[in-house]
Amino acid sequence: MQVKFFKLIFTTLVFSCNFVFPVRTQDLPAPEWDTGRTEKQAVRARRQMVVTANQLASQAGIAILRRGGNAVDAAIAVQMVLTLVEPQSSGIGGGGFLLLYDGATGKLLSYDGRETAPGKARGDRFLNSEGKPLDFFAAVVGGKSVGVPGVVRMLEMVHREEGKLPWRELFQPAIELAENGFPISPRLYELLSREKYLQRxxxxxxxxxxxxxxxxxxxxxxxxxxLAGVLKAIANQGADAFYRGEIAQDIVETVNRSPVNPGDLILADLANYQAKKRDPVCGLYRVYQVCSMGPPSSGGITILQILGILESFDLASLKSKPIDLVHLFSEAGRLAYADRNQFLADADFVKIPTQRLLDPQYLRVRGSAIDLNRSMGKAAPGNILASFGERRSTNWLDLPATTHFSIVDKDGNAVSMTSSIESGFGSRLMVRGFLLNNQLTDFNFVPEENGQPVVNRVEAWKRPRSSMSPTIVFNAEKKPILIIGSPGGSGIINFVAKVLVGVLDWNLDVQDAISLPNFGSRNGPTELEADTHYASFKAVLERRGHRVIVIPLNSGSHGIEIKNGELIGGADPRREGVAIGD
Known part of the structure; x- marks a missing residue:
């Protein structure tokens, strides 16, 4: 029964992503399985708070804050501990995005630690000898899918500019746990029980x-x-200890000598990696300013498009009619995801019409296609510019092995960070105690369609499109009121947008908004979270023309709401995270 159940999950993923290649569902392992639900209560504090996907990581973060560190310092400690205790989701072998609100200056900063393709990468990387795209997991496992990890270099950049405590001190919680051991959690055990590639x-x-x-x-x-040894080296020598020398050599050799899909990394790929500061993407939603990550993430723009389309509707009145919200939200999602797949990729390689995509008039026109009583079905991308009209980007499978954490310190600084190794347990390749990512499978496998290059094709040193959406919301006085984000592959966009609607339109606290059933459309079927009361909406939505699937929608949203001088922490009941505050 369980096997049939998980085959159903992946069959629906295939349909929802509109694949252009055959996928045999019996060959697909889990990205990061749903492991049940434990209801949680909001945590309240006055001074500072850390919310992460694991209690040990939250404890490490709050310990750094209690020692006088700031939100950036705590974020570094959290990520290092998560590398150890949540290895299936993120770590120093992967990448991430970080949004930082500076409480002293009021500035919002955005940092890009996304992985890059090796210099030898070409557009046909994931095509077989016949020029056809590989089955997804035939590409994931092994060295060919590994991108140059970015999170260590990014965190060093953020710390150099905004950190407070000495760099080396921030690694001590993870080093101690790695040396002394940590208990395997029920979630990690269950994921290992279902995983079939690590043992290769x-x-x-x-x-x-x-x-x-x-x-x-x-x-x-x-x-x-x-891993303790690696962390000590980085703590004492900085990020160069990771990107140059023996650790880098071991990464290269592990990737290139993989018995499955050997890769083509060279030492220069690691030595030349650069984290980048990016402009955050911001837009108005009602009286709020919502800011998130811009390209190479598709998350910020797509979330803002969903909200911009929904702004014409009175969502507050639908709190008692959630089925109508699901209808509107799903239709807005179809339109936004259609634009995402057409236009969004690494902005260093592709010209992205961000201003046009977020233009309120454009979004009103897009939203005018929504019928309150009938689904539009699959949406077409907007007609932005003729030069973009022929450049397609097929929606590719984007699996939810990611983590998110939110931090607010006593000085009002806030960090929203999402990081990932892509699929559950990444490429399955382990180097010195940490797993390497498989982020290159976030590129489109097909480099051209109808003779035109797709925007998210593989190119040397390019960053694959992401859906990670670390987000901070500001009130009319330009003060932060919500720090939020989630794992969940391309579903991240819907998960975060749902929380925003819950808090901003329905006036729920962040915990209740996170705990709401997940739902939405990625321009495929309308998705309803299994084993929730929203699953009962299926028949009514089908009568409105929706193609509906009921599946686990395994978010991992972790957020902090700031309201009336109080910090309210919310942790996703679908994972094992906790909020800790003072």
Missing amino acids: FPNSRSYFYLANGQPKPVGSKLVNKP
């Missing part, structure tokens, strides 16, 4: 599994001295 690689197999092939049991300690 000796380093991954020996770390996570017993000799009989079973995962090490819940509560048993995982000791990771190799």
Whole structure:
């Protein structure tokens, strides 16, 4: 029964993403399985707060704040601990995006630590000998999918500009946990139980599994001295210890000598990696300013498009009619995701019409296609410019192995950070105790359509399009009122937009907004979260012309609301995260 259930999940993912290549669902492992739901209560504090996907990470972050560190310092400590305790989701072998609000100056800063393709990467990277795209997981596992990790270099940049405590001190919580061991959580155990590719690689197999092939049991300690050594080197020598020298050499050799899909990294790819400061993408929604990550993330623009389209509707009145909200939200999602797939990619390689995509008049015109009683079906992208009209970007599978954390310190600084290794357990390749990403499969496998290049095709040193959407919302006085984000692949956009509607339109606190059932459309079927009362909307929506699927929608939203001088922390009931505050 369980096997059939998860086959159904991936069958629906295939349909919802409108694949152009055949996928055999029986061959697909989990990206990051749904592991149940535990209801949570909002946590309230007055001075400072950390919300992450794991209690040990939240404890590390709040400990740094209590020692006088700021939100940036806490973020670094959190990410290092998550590398250890949530290895399936993120880590120093991956990348991320960070939004920072400076409480002293009122400035909002945006940092890009997204992975890059190697210099030898070409558009046909994920095509077979017949020029056809590989089945997705045939490309994921092994060295060919590994991009140059970016999160360490990004965090060093942020700390150099905005950190407070000494860099080396921020690694101590993770180093101590790695040396002394941490207990395997029920979620990690369950994910390991369902994962079938890690055991192909000796380093991954020996770390996570017993000799009989079973995962090490819940509560048993995982000791990771190799990772402790890596963290000590980075703590003492800076990010260069990771991007140059022996650690970099080990990354290159692991990728290129992989027994499955060997890659083509060279040392110069790591040595030349650059984190970047980007302009955040901001837009007005009612009386609020919503700011998020711009390209190479598609998240910020697409969220703002959804909100801009919905602004013409009185969503507050639909709190008692959630089925009508699901209808409107899904229709707005179709329109926004259609534009996402057509126009958005790495802005260093592709001209992106951001201003036009977010123009209120353009969004009103797009929203005028919504019928309150009938679904439009699959939406077409907007007619922005003739020069963009022929450049297509097929919607590709974007799997939800990611993490998000939100932090506010006593001085009013706020960090919203989302980081990822892409698929659950990434490429499955482990180097010195950490897993390497498979982010290059976020590129489109097909480099051209109808003789025209797709915007998100593979190119040397390019950053694959992401959906990660770290977000900060400001009130009319330009003060932050909500720090939010989520994992969830391309579903991140809908998950974050749902929380924004819950808080800003329905006046829910952040915990209740996160706990709302997930729903929406990625310009495929309308998705309703399984085992929630919203699943009962299926029949009515189908009568309105929706093609509806009921599936687990495994978000991991973690947020902090600031209201009346109080911090309100919310952690997603679908994961094992916690909020801790003072």
